Amino acid sequence: MMDFLSSLGSNPYFGAGFGLFGLGTLAAALRKGAQLGSMLFYRKCLISMEISSEDKAYSWLLHWINACAASETQHVSVETVYQQSSGGKVSTRFRFVPGPGDHFIQYKGRWVRLHRDRDKQMVSLQHGSPFETVTLTTVGRNADYFSRMLDEARTMALQQLQSGTVVYQAVGHEWRQFGHPRRKRPLQSVILDEGIQECLVTDVREFISTSSWYVDRGIPYRRGYLLYGPPGCGKSSFITALASELEYGICMLSLSEQTLTDDRLQHLLNVAPLETIILLEDVDAAFINREEQHPDMRVAYSGLTHVTFSGLLNAVDGVASSDARLLFMTTNYINRLDAALIRPGRVDVKQYVGYCSDYQLKTMFSRFYPNASPVQAVAFQRKVRDRYPTDSISAAQVQGYFLMHKYDAESAIENIDKLLKKQP
Known part of the structure; x- marks a missing residue:
């Protein structure tokens, strides 16, 4: 046995092979050690935050980076802001945000790795666009670092929104901001008949400030208003000015929209942004009084909307209806509305807005x-x-x-x- 081992040791091919084996084993051990060390360093010394494109903070963060660290991002994506006035004039501007891939930015004295990933196989059901995530990684253990970053991004976004009245439009199963915030309209710029404006504003403010009263008595915390009267008398203008006065947004929804269904209506009313007025304009255009409805009229109106009358009633005042809701409806012809729609509980305040006094x-x-x-x-x-x-x-x-x-x-x-x- 000793002679055999001695012959192997004197064999140059075996010696070289054994040396290579040893080097390979050492390299594998070093590689494994490096991987383990990297994993431990990543877990113990680095902190990461992931935000999906479904989250509101996603766009806030990208726009904040564009405003505060644009010079540090070398690969950008373009968002085109397109506006067309009622007169046909078109204006566009470009907004740059970090593109897919890796970026390195500096914040509060630390370098941050930003990785934007776009999944080409998954599509957001709400936006119809590819699903995306942004992952931020930096040295540290305290999540407050990212909290401060998000606070700055949120503050910047809210300052832009608070500069005017935000109008939301229903797109799919969600509410999206429609254009830029509108210039706030002073309440004094809308002149209604004497006492009407003061009465409505007082009622709305009282409702907003008495949520605990509703909760203590087990009453659904929602309130509905119907403004009716001839066209051009200030119904929509008053609602816009009221939203500006309250610093609320406006969620506009047309019941005559072809893609609107009972389920979608119910969902939209339940996911409306907080501190917004839900506005249903010209509700008479979608439904007419059942008692006065002629069979021929049913056929004529049947194609106008996919929302059923019972679906609207359930959305406004059903078991699944949301709380903390401020709903305004307008109509030019109150006599065309079914009594079930404007009964107390669904419409708490009915106010006539007529011709000039x-x-x-x-x-x-x-x-x-x-x-x-x-x-x-x-x-x-x-x-x-x-x-x-x-x-x-x-x-x-x-x-x-x-x-x-x-x-x-x-x-x-x-x-x-x-x-x-x-x-x-």
Whole structure:
């Protein structure tokens, strides 16, 4: 046996092979040790945070990085902001965010590795776009580091939103911000008949401030309002100004939308963003009074919407209806609405918003011409009534007339014949 081992030791091929085996074993051990050390370092010395594209903080973070660390990201993706005015004018601008892959940014004295991953095989059911995640990794053990980063991103996003009234539109099964925040409209800019505005604002504020009262008594914490009256009298304008006053957003939903179903309506009302007004405009266009509905009318209206009347009732006031909800509905023809829809519990406040009263004519005049005297406001009101004793005049018509005489109160009084003159 000893002779055999001695012969192997003197064999140069065996010696070389044994040496290679030893080097391979050592290399494998070093590689395994490096992997183990890397894993331990990653677990003990690094902290990571992952955010999916389904989370609101996802877009906040990308836009914050674009604003604060744009020079440190070399590979970017483009988001095109496209706007078209009612007159047809088109404006576009480009917004750059970190593209898919790895990026390194510096925050609070630390380097952060940002990895944006786009899954080409998974698609978001809400957005219809590829599912994405962003993973942030840095040295440390305390998650407060990322909390401060998210707080800054959130603050920046909310500052942009709070600069105006945010309008949401239903897309699929979620609410998405529609365009940029609208310029806030002062409540004083909407002139309703005397006492109406104050009454509605007081009621809404009381509802918002008494959530515990509803909870203590086991009453669903939601309130519904119906504003009805002729078109152009200020229903939608008041709701917009009210949202600005309360610093609420507006969720616009059309019941006549072809893709809207009972289930989708129920879901949308339940996932509406907090501190928003849900607005259902022209509800009479989707449903008509069942008691007065002629069989031929059922056929004519059947194709307008996929939402059933019972589905709407359940969404507004059913078992699965959400709490903490502020719902406004508008209609030009209240007599077309079914009594079941506007009963107490579904509609708690019904308010008529009609044609201009004498109070509105005088107040609107003073609003448009702050330097005019009260005597001129009364003169304008009397001249309107003398010239149009039987005509109904909407606030939109008066506003349009004032826009033709922006800076001349006397001209607005003297040319009253043109108030209801139809434009060619």
